[in-house]
Amino acid sequence: xxxxxxxxxxxxxxxxxxxxxxxxxxxxxxxxxxxxxxxxxxxxxxxxxxxxxxxxxxxxxxxxxxxxxxxxxxxxxxxxxxxxxxxxxxxxxxxxxxxxxxxxxx
Numbered sequence: 001x002x003x004x005x006x007x008x009x010x011x012x013x014x015x016x017x018x019x020x021x022x023x024x025x026x027x028x029x030x031x032x033x034x035x036x037x038x039x040x041x042x043x044x045x046x047x048x049x050x051x052x053x054x055x056x057x058x059x060x061x062x063x064x065x066x067x068x069x070x071x072x073x074x075x076x077x078x079x080x081x082x083x084x085x086x087x088x089x090x091x092x093x094x095x096x097x098x099x100x101x102x103x104x105x106x
Contacts, residue, residue, distance in 0.1 A: 009036050025052075027059030031066065038070055046070055054086075061090040065097050077104060 013036050019029040034049035047070060054063025068083035081104050087097040 009040065012036060025056055027053050027056035027063070030056065031059060031062055034063075034066060038066075043070065043074060061087055061094060064090065065094065065100075068097065068100060072100065072104065080104060 012032055016029040016032045016036075019026050020033075023029070030049050030053035034046045034053060037043070037046035037049060047067065050063050050067045050070065052063075053059045054067065056063075064083045064087035068080045068087060071077075071083060072080035081101060084097045084101040084104070087094050088101065091097075
């Protein structure tokens with residue numbers, strides 16, 4: 001994964017924020033910030049960034065899937081199921097979402 005150590009996460013956060021200053025709807029930057037916040041245990045911020053990303057054309061699949069994973073990790077089973085289902089609405093063959101959803105429903 002790009003930006004593996006904490007110092008690189010800081011650089012990635014700075015870079016993504018600069019991108020968002022120029023393009024507040026940049027899905028890639030929103031996903032990056034969501035992932036950084038997730039690994040930094042800033043879960044509320046991660047959810048906000050990933051929700052914004054999921055609203056951007058071309059990023060909804062990744063946004064919904066990552067929201068599902070985060071909610072699952074936080075023990076919010078019902079929310080996780082809904083986000084995985086949303087990811088599958090975007091792409092019905094998304095294997096990661098199918099597996100995650102099946103694991104929650106079985």
